[in-house]
Amino acid sequence: MADVDFTKDGHVARVHLNRPQGLNAITQEMDDLLLDAWTTINGDPDIWCAILSAEGEKGFCIGADVSSGAERKTRMALGGGLTGIGGPWVQLKKPLIAAVQGFCVGGGFELAMCADIIVAADTAQFGLPETKVGIIGECGVVHRAVRQLPHHIAMAMILTGERIKADAAERYGLVNEVVAFADLAATAQKWADKITAASPLANQAAKAAALGRLGYPLEVALMTRFEEIEQYAESADKREGEVAGGERRKPVWTGR
Structure with a gap:
């Protein structure tokens, strides 16, 4: 091994x-x-x-x-x-x-x-x-x-x-x-x-945002635009979350 x-x-x-x-x-x-x-x-x-x-x-x-x-x-x-x-x-x-x-x-x-x-x-x-x-x-x-x-x-x-x-x-x-x-x-x-069990792309975007501005003042972090969050907004998983919520079922994530 x-x-x-x-x-x-x-x-x-x-x-x-x-x-x-x-x-x-x-x-x-x-x-x-x-x-x-x-x-x-x-x-x-x-x-x-x-x-x-x-x-x-x-x-x-x-x-x-x-x-x-x-x-x-x-x-x-x-x-x-x-x-x-x-x-x-x-x-x-x-x-x-x-x-x-x-x-x-x-x-x-x-x-x-x-x-x-x-x-x-x-x-x-x-x-x-x-x-x-x-x-x-x-x-x-x-x-x-x-x-x-x-x-x-x-x-x-x-x-x-x-x-x-x-x-x-x-x-x-x-x-x-x-x-x-x-x-x-x-x-x-x-x-x-x-x-x-959570959206993988949402998790990755959240991690990037949380750690990416960890050493900055709060006002700077709040005003920052994060590429990963913007990309997630256009993802299939984002749409799946919305559809699943409307249909009252668990979402089926694909990481895409």
């Missing part, structure tokens, strides 16, 4: 880190495979949602594999470009669910925070160990953490390197749901079912 498995189940793509012996630390080969996965997901109109998961109970991902040295052979960002750390940034257009267990630290924490929904096993621990071990560089994880966690919680994690457990992460709003490890895959699928 590859160190990154990519499968498609109906309208859901599954991206699975499969290197548990290294706590799913991301190698250059894994970066390449992840880039292929994100590119396929973005380009396939029949994929409406993606789940990112990892093999083994001990760790979701501990970041980049540095066993062969810290230097990377390409400028591609960590996680196949998804994180934006250290190179070109690939933005995933489709909703992404991360299913996290065990150690989720450093670049692995960054990778999880790239998701739109995070479900965590009660074994999960989130952390930024960089300063604790004297490493700091192109560290995008600090920028995401201080935006996705309460300020003082994020800064305490950054400055001490201490980890927080799943229950605290849920309390701080970092994760959507905490479950037993045995229920993690089923819980991620439950969220995927909820997402794929």
